[in-house]
Amino acid sequence: MRFAKPYLLFILLLAVTHAAWTGPAAAQVDRDPRLGEEQAKEIAASHDSVPVVTSTHPELQLHAAFSSRRRVWTISWNNPNNGQAIIEVEVDDDDGAVIYSHIDTAAYYDMLPVLTETEAVSIAAADERVASWLEGKEDVGNSAKLGDDSVWTVSFTVGDDTIAEVLVDDATGNVNEVRTGPQVAWSMARGYKGAFGRIINEPYVWLPLCFMFLLPFVRLRRPLRLFHLDLLVLLSFTVSHYYFNQGEIFRSVPLAYPPLVYLFLRLSWMGLRRRPRRGEAAGEMKAPRLNFSPRLMVVGLAALLVFRIVINIADSNVVDVGYSGVIGAQRIQERVSPYGNMTDDNNNGDTYGPLNYLLYVPFEAALPWSGDWDDLPAAHAVAIFFDLAAVAGMFFAGRRLGGGGRRGNTLGIALAYSWAAFPYTTFVLNSNVNDTMVAAFIIWGYVFLRSLPLGAVFLGFATQIKFFPAILAPLWASFPRACGGWPRRLLFIIAFLAALAAPLPIIFLGDGSLSVFWERSLQWQIGRESPFSIWGQYPDTLGMAQHIAQGILVALAVGAYLWPPRKTMYQLAAVSGALLVGFQLVQTHWFYLYIPWFFPMAMIAFIIRAGLSPAGTDPEMEKGTTIYADYGRPAI
CATH class of the missing domain: 3.10.450 (Nuclear Transport Factor 2; Chain: A,)
Structure with missing residues (x-):
């Protein structure tokens, strides 16, 4: 009890102090607001x-x-x-x-959102595709922005990189689209329907074209021919293409390599063997045994050409490549260099050779550009014109290889038909790009290779459109034999270099310069990144392997000058196809529009190979009289 009084005094002191300090504050808090x-x-x-x-x-x-x-x-x-x-x-x-x-x-916003930012992020994160993509990733940030179309764009980031985007409809809360990995930066990786070629991607168009492509050549009585496998491999890119159209590029990209590897090995073996097969001499080559007469083949060819032109006009689109050509042509007419002077909506459109833009000039002058990325009729006209030029080139290639007459005409019709029926040439036509332009120049260069200097000129022009045909120069310069014939070889080199130099003044129009041209075209192409190859998808793992493969390809291109030492037109087509396929195998950016680069040379080699017969294997074809099968009627 003797300590109780001090404790009571201490408690009393605390109470007095608290009342002294809190009394005025409590009165202040309890006071009614001054403002109403x-x-x-x-x-x-x-x-x-x-x-x-x-x-x-x-x-x-x-x-x-x-x-x-x-x-x-x-x-x-x-x-x-x-x-x-x-x-x-x-x-x-x-x-x-x-x-x-x-x-x-x-x-x-014009309309108030139904969802909050937090709700939009939650909906996006709950999507199975997003959850699977984000699994195992650390420090993932998120943000959401509502667009003018009342759709939320929800972004998931790691550091400065956006690794996923989700479009969420504000009104319904539904997920409209999921973009993961490369799909964020690359719209072409998202599987938008008809983004390239529109109606040509529909199964009811694509599959009949595949059937039409096979119909004249496949002989059911001999199903195991290598020629049949060659044709099926050319069509097998369809499997990869299917997954590309679904936006599944981690499936589509690897599936493109088996046919590319097969074609490279097959064409290399066909072209680099030392001993020519019987019938490889100029004028002795013939088409394989066809299922239809030349007249029916011509009817089918005409029908295919009309069909291709109709769908190009009625239901095709112009992608950025064709748009670039139109812009460049308009700049040239204004005496301005295309390089460094593209529009904001196609800033990287100046990556091609100067001849590419120059060839668009007459078409753009006749069908002027409106200034917008609209239907671009000039691009349609260019695509149709060079598609027909490629068809004509295939016919004359066959006619020259067959030595004219009935044999040459039949071989030419078979080659022209193969171009018109092949789905990927129609795919390129309906995308209105410049890839057919390059193919046409290569075909005509092949046609005129014996008629120097035209063959070298066409190859030089092809190089000044998309650069890569230069890989064929050593091979073509060594035709027909690597040693000897130096006057002819010198003429080839002079003509090739002259063709390269002819379009160069386009670079210097206005304030153009060589440095700008280099920076905007070749340097950009060499340094570009892309998820459309195994090299681009796994750069850290496969970077060294890619450089080694590129070095091997360069060595093969140079070595093709020496081997085989004597070359037939058949071997030249096969090795040309192999080099073009090889170039695509080692590139960081690959796409289905590039298939027509190698298709003409590959198809020429395959068709000629199917028509060649070693002694004692096919008496009818040895005689060179029966070149198609017309069941129930005598052969002519």
């Missing part, structure tokens, strides 16, 4: 941009709350759809001053 609710609302409603927003969205719900502790009015205008505060203003009760204000970005 309506006064506070009026002050907030007249602040800064608040009147603009409230007049734009009169449906906003107004709320007011008073904090007696802070002596502050909080005035908010809420979204009636989700309760989110669109406008928030704090007014000091003592002097009526606005001490804080915030207007959410949703206030500036």
